[in-house]
Amino acid sequence: MAEAGQFDRAAAKAGRKLLGQELRRLGGRAWLPVVLGLAVAGAGIAQAWLLASLVAGLLGLGTGGWPELIGAAALALLAAALVSAQEIAQGAAGRAARAGLRARVFAALLAAGPADGRAAGEKASLAVEQVEALDGYFSRWLPAALLALMVPAGIIVAVWVFDWVSGLVLLVMGMLVPVFMAVAGIGAARASRRQFDALARLSGRFTDRIRGLSTLVQFNRAEDEAVALGAAAEELRTRTMRVLRVAFLSSGGLELLAAGTLAYLAWRHGSLLGHNHPDAVTALWCILVVPAFFQPLRNFSAAYHEAQSARGAAAALAPLLADAAPQGLALEKVPPLVALSCADVKLNYAAGRPPALDGLSFSLPAGETLLLAGASGSGKSSLLALLLGFRRPDAGRIAINGQDITRLRPAELRRMVAHVGQRPHIFAGTIAENIAFARPEAGRAAIEAAAEAAQVLAFTDHLPLGLDTPVGEGGHGLSGGQAQRVGLARAFLREAPLVLLDEPTASLDPGTEGIVLEAIRKLCMGRTAIVATHSAAALRGLPGRVLVLENGRASGRRAAAGE
The missing domain is CATH 1.20.1560.10 (ABC transporter type 1, transmembrane domain)
Known part of the structure; x- marks a missing residue:
């Protein structure tokens, strides 16, 4: 009861502070x-x-x-x-x-x-x-x-x-x-x-x-x-x-x-x-x-x-x-190339549960690709969440160009990153508007160049309105492979030095997967990239070193098919 009363008083004090801030504004x-x-x-x-x-x-x-x-x-x-x-x-x-x-x-x-x-x-x-x-x-x-x-x-x-x-x-x-x-x-x-x-x-x-x-x-x-x-x-x-x-x-x-x-x-x-x-x-x-x-x-x-x-x-x-108050340093400008390293990184979501990452260590030179393999729950998505700034490591160090990423504001860290998830969200609007979501100030020529690099024009050229074809919320009107290519086009348009891909070819048929992999190869070229995947085709077809994760740690074994 005493703890509950103390919590209520702390919450009331925080609420009064918020009201005072808004009054001054x-x-x-x-x-x-x-x-x-x-x-x-x-x-x-x-x-x-x-x-x-x-x-x-x-x-x-x-x-x-x-x-x-x-x-x-x-x-x-x-x-x-x-x-x-x-x-x-x-x-x-x-x-x-x-x-x-x-x-x-x-x-x-x-x-x-x-x-x-x-x-x-x-x-x-x-x-x-x-x-x-x-x-x-x-x-x-x-x-x-x-x-x-x-x-x-x-x-x-x-x-x-x-x-x-x-x-x-x-x-x-x-x-x-x-x-x-x-x-x-x-x-x-x-x-x-x-x-x-x-x-x-x-x-x-x-x-x-x-x-x-x-x-x-x-x-x-x-x-x-x-x-x-x-x-x-x-x-x-x-x-x-x-x-x-x-x-x-x-x-x-x-x-x-x-x-x-x-x-x-x-x-x-x-x-x-x-x-x-x-x-x-x-x-x-x-x-x-x-x-x-x-x-x-x-x-x-x-x-x-x-x-x-x-x-x-x-x-x-x-x-x-x-919690939303900005903490950390801001970037003067986004570096053109980034090198990444992890040293004994640990991450725990809740007490009593096994750690998501338990002493993960690796290094990734600038311009190279790292393919993350491993069973579901091995820590691949947790590592990407850390690199996106959505989580902070409980212990260890993640560095970009030798600088600890925890010193940066999470929003500043995301300025260096282009991320494509397993199912990129498509908003109600035209295909061009969905691509421009990654960089709203981009011109039409840049949007079309990104669409071409991601193989989006391969299907929009057959549509009456091309890139100006409207689609529904959640990608209604697009297939899974087409929506994935729109997500890759966003990454091309963003022109970020660090690319993070989370299961980019999941649930795609072999033909569509080959098209998407070709776009991914172009996207990773000249950029530092981390690709988390279970796909054997991706592990074979994408250049780069393979790192297998087991229970949040780097494993010395080779990736097996289907991981």
Whole structure:
């Protein structure tokens, strides 16, 4: 329990730090709604004075008349315009905060790459629901919190000047508002954070189960998963109702305090008016200004729930964004050639599991190719993950041109690398646009040259639109071999000195495999390359030294067919 409480406090502190950073980034956009809110409050106080003068005149206790009525109407219109401007400014602040945070979340998720162990649904929840939950903090709660301090304080001072008893009543009642909200909202931030955790679990489970629906049906697990989803949805409903309970308690308590204040001041000044009150306008103004006093507190109470939700969401986002902070050196320019060496490299994914790499050592001179062979789980993909910067070695040293790669930022390391996986992802768009994804600033001539080198033109020349032929998300419209050649074209276009290929000919028929291998030979020529493969044809047909891995170590034996 103590560890859980300590974790909650650390998460809350990280969330507050994230909210403070975003507030500084917004700058003036965060403060404009506060300035407009002060103007609205000033117009309301002045309007209350004019209405007090008008009512006193109608009761025969003053001289108010048409000028006061016209002035009050003009102030009402001004206040309405200011409220509209304030809402626009609040919306702009919220949108700017969401856009900035969502961009940072996407950048962090992209930087983490495959090393991020979150489910797809949980990542979607971070980028969508939890970022959306921060909108109310900047657009509503922050202006409401500041105005709830400044406006009531100003009204108390003004009322105290004319009638210290009324000022004292407003002071006491105003101080009771945060006390009541604190009592009603104990544990609200924790409940909100748990609500978002439940939402992330439900989103992740639902998304992952939808993607694997055919497998669930095939193994007769659909009904069991439906029950599990129902339980997760019920947990989310329960936690949401606990959070909403705080909002209703806070608003109900505030309305009770406002009604009590108005009733007491009306009774007090009403009895004084019955005995020839020396200043009827001031007495009426002290009563009419009560709504203006409680309105900022009412806005603060309405936004209190959103603040708790935002703090819970910020606590969930903070670890991701903290891990995304760039660490390490930046490259002045990408070197034209690289030599690679590994010395006693160790990598462990989890305690209690065998190491993925256990003292791997080898050297690869610049411009040469290394063919990695070995059974599944021998460490080939783990080595590529280290070279891509998605993981850092637990021990040992990986050096490029004699420099330890852990000194570089992971993004800088990836600038030197062209990677082609087993199934390159094809985005919805044209074939040319998919190739240009590797280097968006490349011109048409460079894209066509890369396509020709990767044997892409061999099939696009037979299409009516050539490289401008549209394809669907995930490569719909392309065969596996064609999608693989598009991935190789990206590597050609990238012109990186280090090429990493992970099972580039897997699941290809012999004819297509020969075409892809020919493109790979061209790609590796003059570059330092590592090719992880089980293919006997690749081991025979690609030039370079073969290194067989066993249990994360370099083996002295020769690669067997099918490894």
